[in-house]
Amino acid sequence: MTTKLSDLVFDLPSLARAYAEGLDPVAVVDEAYDRLEAWNDPGIFISLVDREAARKAARALGPTPDGRPLWGVPFAIKDSIDFKGLPTTAACPDFAYEPERHAPSVARTLAAGAIAIGKLNLDQFATGLVGVRTPYAVPRNTVDPAFVPGGSSSGSAVAVGAGVLPFTLGTDTAGSGRVPAGLNNIVGLKPTVGLTPTVGVVYSVRFVDGVTVFATTVDDAYEVLAAIGGLDPADGFSRDMAVPKLGPLQPVTRVAIPDATSRRFGGSAAAEAAFDATIEDVRRLGGETVEIDLESYFAVARMLYEGSFVASRYHQIRDFIEASPEALHPVTRGIIEGARKFSAADAYGDMYRLTELRRTLGAVWSGVDCMLVPTYPRAHTVEAVLADPIALNSELGAYTNFVNLLDYCALAVPGRPRTDGVPAGVTLIGPAGADGLLASLGAAIHAAGATPIGATGRTPPKPAERPAAAGPGEIEIAVVG
Amino acid sequence: MTTKLSDLVFDLPSLARAYAEGLDPVAVVDEAYDRLEAWNDPGIFISLVDREAARKAARALGPTPDGRPLWGVPFAIKDSIDFKGLPTTAACPDFAYEPERHAPSVARTLAAGAIAIGKLNLDQFATGLVGVRTPYAVPRNTVDPAFVPGGSSSGSAVAVGAGVLPFTLGTDTAGSGRVPAGLNNIVGLKPTVGLTPTVGVVYSVRFVDGVTVFATTVDDAYEVLAAIGGLDPADGFSRDMAVPKLGPLQPVTRVAIPDATSRRFGGSAAAEAAFDATIEDVRRLGGETVEIDLESYFAVARMLYEGSFVASRYHQIRDFIEASPEALHPVTRGIIEGARKFSAADAYGDMYRLTELRRTLGAVWSGVDCMLVPTYPRAHTVEAVLADPIALNSELGAYTNFVNLLDYCALAVPGRPRTDGVPAGVTLIGPAGADGLLASLGAAIHAAGATPIGATGRTPPKPAERPAAAGPGEIEIAVVG
Numbered sequence: 001m002t003t004k005l006s007d008l009v010f011d012l013p014s015l016a017r018a019y020a021e022g023l024d025p026v027a028v029v030d031e032a033y034d035r036l037e038a039w040n041d042p043g044i045f046i047s048l049v050d051r052e053a054a055r056k057a058a059r060a061l062g063p064t065p066d067g068r069p070l071w072g073v074p075f076a077i078k079d080s081i082d083f084k085g086l087p088t089t090a091a092c093p094d095f096a097y098e099p100e101r102h103a104p105s106v107a108r109t110l111a112a113g114a115i116a117i118g119k120l121n122l123d124q125f126a127t128g129l130v131g132v133r134t135p136y137a138v139p140r141n142t143v144d145p146a147f148v149p150g151g152s153s154s155g156s157a158v159a160v161g162a163g164v165l166p167f168t169l170g171t172d173t174a175g176s177g178r179v180p181a182g183l184n185n186i187v188g189l190k191p192t193v194g195l196t197p198t199v200g201v202v203y204s205v206r207f208v209d210g211v212t213v214f215a216t217t218v219d220d221a222y223e224v225l226a227a228i229g230g231l232d233p234a235d236g237f238s239r240d241m242a243v244p245k246l247g248p249l250q251p252v253t254r255v256a257i258p259d260a261t262s263r264r265f266g267g268s269a270a271a272e273a274a275f276d277a278t279i280e281d282v283r284r285l286g287g288e289t290v291e292i293d294l295e296s297y298f299a300v301a302r303m304l305y306e307g308s309f310v311a312s313r314y315h316q317i318r319d320f321i322e323a324s325p326e327a328l329h330p331v332t333r334g335i336i337e338g339a340r341k342f343s344a345a346d347a348y349g350d351m352y353r354l355t356e357l358r359r360t361l362g363a364v365w366s367g368v369d370c371m372l373v374p375t376y377p378r379a380h381t382v383e384a385v386l387a388d389p390i391a392l393n394s395e396l397g398a399y400t401n402f403v404n405l406l407d408y409c410a411l412a413v414p415g416r417p418r419t420d421g422v423p424a425g426v427t428l429i430g431p432a433g434a435d436g437l438l439a440s441l442g443a444a445i446h447a448a449g450a451t452p453i454g455a456t457g458r459t460p461p462k463p464a465e466r467p468a469a470a471g472p473g474e475i476e477i478a479v480v481g
Numbered sequence: 482m483t484t485k486l487s488d489l490v491f492d493l494p495s496l497a498r499a500y501a502e503g504l505d506p507v508a509v510v511d512e513a514y515d516r517l518e519a520w521n522d523p524g525i526f527i528s529l530v531d532r533e534a535a536r537k538a539a540r541a542l543g544p545t546p547d548g549r550p551l552w553g554v555p556f557a558i559k560d561s562i563d564f565k566g567l568p569t570t571a572a573c574p575d576f577a578y579e580p581e582r583h584a585p586s587v588a589r590t591l592a593a594g595a596i597a598i599g600k601l602n603l604d605q606f607a608t609g610l611v612g613v614r615t616p617y618a619v620p621r622n623t624v625d626p627a628f629v630p631g632g633s634s635s636g637s638a639v640a641v642g643a644g645v646l647p648f649t650l651g652t653d654t655a656g657s658g659r660v661p662a663g664l665n666n667i668v669g670l671k672p673t674v675g676l677t678p679t680v681g682v683v684y685s686v687r688f689v690d691g692v693t694v695f696a697t698t699v700d701d702a703y704e705v706l707a708a709i710g711g712l713d714p715a716d717g718f719s720r721d722m723a724v725p726k727l728g729p730l731q732p733v734t735r736v737a738i739p740d741a742t743s744r745r746f747g748g749s750a751a752a753e754a755a756f757d758a759t760i761e762d763v764r765r766l767g768g769e770t771v772e773i774d775l776e777s778y779f780a781v782a783r784m785l786y787e788g789s790f791v792a793s794r795y796h797q798i799r800d801f802i803e804a805s806p807e808a809l810h811p812v813t814r815g816i817i818e819g820a821r822k823f824s825a826a827d828a829y830g831d832m833y834r835l836t837e838l839r840r841t842l843g844a845v846w847s848g849v850d851c852m853l854v855p856t857y858p859r860a861h862t863v864e865a866v867l868a869d870p871i872a873l874n875s876e877l878g879a880y881t882n883f884v885n886l887l888d889y890c891a892l893a894v895p896g897r898p899r900t901d902g903v904p905a906g907v908t909l910i911g912p913a914g915a916d917g918l919l920a921s922l923g924a925a926i927h928a929a930g931a932t933p934i935g936a937t938g939r940t941p942p943k944p945a946e947r948p949a950a951a952g953p954g955e956i957e958i959a960v961v962g
Binding site: 206207233234235236237238308309311312314315318339340342343344345346347348349351352355356357358359360363 | 830
């Protein structure tokens with residue numbers, strides 16, 4: 001051992017090197033718990049795996065990885081995803097249940113050799129982008145505790161931003177896998193809809209929900225995706241598609257960016273300047289930028305909370321919310337109960353409108369390979385969000401809400417930092433199957449921006465050398481019903 | 482001219498031969514109108530193209546087909562599909578509107594050289610399988626007028642069964658393109674969902690609606706499909722898929738048939754015996770039959786009318802039915818108003834259940850190439866249906882209602898005739914993209930059964946010789962959102 005454990009960088013290559021040099025996974029598990037204690041934020045976890053049980057799991061891995069890509073890597077799970085052995089609460093204690101089995105996304109992560117240490121806090125029922133809609137302590141933003149941690153995968157982002165874990169699992173329906181990544185200056189990978197299995201998840205809007213990955217680097221996030229993605233034949237919402245291979249950055253990438261009328265920064269000049277600086281990076285990296293009007297996308301985004309789709313959330317917890325409405329966080333309850341006013345005819349109308357919009361707006365992909373947008377217009381403080389819980393939450397979703405509804409994939413990475421140190425980031429968006437393309441460009445943007453990762457003090461590495469692989473247009477894709 | 486016009490067989494090969502010998506399309510148009518008059522059924526058409534205008538359209542085709550596969554072929558259109566120049570009524574006079582343009586399915590048929598002569602009667606708002614739910618005269622069954630014509634595409638089937646037209650366009654959501662074909666001993670082709678464009682159709686359950694073809698032979702129906710199928714980029718519900726090429730019958734086809742518990746004939750021994758005789762034909766044609774339990778499929782069928790999907794019909798005519806409920810047929814009104822009791826949460830729940838069932842039940846296709854079922858359990862008389870309008874309609878849909886919901890294609894053909902002369906038929910069902918496989922087997926079943934076609938006195942021809950083509954597994958299929 002040439003590195004002190006407390007100095008060990010918690011990313012996949014560093015862990016792999018340390019393991020190759022003889023480090024014991026039990027020591028890494030201990031180090032994760034020690035870092036969590038040292039960080040001293042009671043809001044991150046809702047429940048923890050008993051430390052001795054986690055050590056035992058590490059020992060049970062056997063002496064060598066044997067091809068398991070996440071061998072010995074500690075991780076944790078958003079508490080709306082089932083992990084057998086701990087309750088699933090969805091951040092609503094009265095709703096909690098003991099799952100009979102791991103969600104397939106968790107089972108695959110464990111099968112890849114990772115070691116679970118607990119269940120992470122979230123905006124209750126994964127409804128929110130702020131991270132403060134929880135009856136538990138609010139996780140502290142790892143860049144500046146005055147700001148919200150972001151949600152709904154608040155604990156998932158903070159655990160990584162704090163350097164406690166190399167990666168975590170979250171979910172994303174409206175931006176829950178991206179906004180908290182942006183607010184903690186880490187990476188949030190939201191795969192193509194249906195690419196990660198969603199059985200065993202407390203659903204939000206089931207046909208667009210996805211399990212996502214938070215990590216300190218794009219390459220790490222993608223390696224986790226490669227381990228957990230792909231068809232789950234038992235899941236009607238799973239896509240018959242393999243995780244695209246991650247190839248090198250294309251010499252030229254056609255990148256749509258918001259036109260003048262589509263720029264939303266909530267009046268923050270610092271946020272706007274950081275975004276513009278990232279656009280310059282993208283151009284230096286071979287991006288040919290094309291300005292597009294996002295008004296149609298913003299209209300789709302508004303459908304998510306103003307239309308009948310919220311009834312999907314209501315459907316998931318119908319019996320519970322009818323029996324125990326007072327058990328919900330008041331803001332969450334207000335949102336989900338709003339579903340009662342929508343009829344089945346409204347729902348079919350919204351589904352049909354969305355189906356048409358997918359076709360109409362899909363035409364953009366004949367002209368560009370991906371979009372580059374701010375992850376959110378600007379960061380908000382905890383104080384501001386508590387004072388105005390709906391409007392500021394909505395603002396945070398301006399650039400995320402439309403993505404899943406339109407069947408797109410996305411990747412949130414820190415771009416150029418804001419000069420005032422407030423967390424910010426950019427998100428790449430692509431059509432279904434473009435996950436690999438987003439990752440190769442995203443890794444390059446991350447490296448170019450050099451924003452410190454969360455609270456780790458580290459800056460992003462130069463992306464790994466990668467052999468050429470199939471582009472998204474060449475992937476074998478089957479019909480999804 | 483070697484054939485008297487009144488003796489000319491109204492199918493595509495006979496017309497093509499006659500045209501090659503110099504027949505004038507104007508004469509064929511006249512012959513169609515003459516046959517309609519001679520048949521003397523006021524229930525078939527809701528509106529007719531002025532005869533002189535149709536003659537003019539025939540003259541405007543020019544002197545030669547120039548590659549147009551339907552050149553000079555008269556046809557007509559279910560009156561829930563837009564044809565510019567005649568109102569679209571959906572069999573509800575107060576609902577009628579003048580469409581500004583042809584539905585793409587109609588425009589493609591016209592572009593292929595066919596000549597429209599009018600709009601055909603239907604069960605109002607395409608809701609029903611009986612053909613008697615119309616404020617217009619009920620079209621007469623062409624095999625035996627005591628029986629219902631079948632619906633909802635009643636006029637479409639009767640016009641072909643009567644020998645008035647070589648083909649017509651219908652629609653199918655729950656069986657409207659199959660049941661009336663069975664009841665008139667003709668062919669009803671219900672393509673893969675989304676393979677025919679549905680813009681300009683008065684929708685029923687939009688995500689599974691399809692424009693269908695009625696014809697006297699499978700080859701004719703397929704030729705029309707080839708002319709009108711394929712991606713409509715302006716239609717969010719259109720599938721990015723080409724019409725599969727029609728190849729020869731496979732030496733061996735694995736065919737699922739209902740097991741003992743799944744046989745439904747409403748007590749008709751004659752219906753059952755005819756179906757069993759057709760199974761024997763299928764075996765002689767190289768079919769390896771496998772009995773399967775259809776209970777899960779029947780459960781899907783029940784969802785169509787007992788679940789929230791009926792709210793999709795309500796959504797389509799919401800403003801109209803709220804303003805003028807008394808304008809509807811009382812049975813239709815009762816069904817569609819039943820949608821009001823369903824909430825948006827019910828709708829999402831049903832969509833999610835259906836998505837899961839598509840995956841679960843889709844496993845059957847790894848073991849068989851297609852299913853063979855009766856088109857309906859048994860035929861019903863007009864008198865019986867008027868006395869019991871809901872239950873007998875439901876019985877007719879037992880083997881059709883589940884098909885579109887599960888994203889399957891289907892083809893209704895007459896099989897072996899019933900010994901009592903009552904109309905009957907069988908339906909082949911396959912996964913999305915199996916249209917070609919169903920057609921090659923269906924044409925062989927049709928020929929083997931030798932049931933006279935409608936009232937034409939003709940028996941089905943031996944299927945045309947076909948060069949080998951790609952099977953459904955080899956078709957290029959893209960993601961449908």
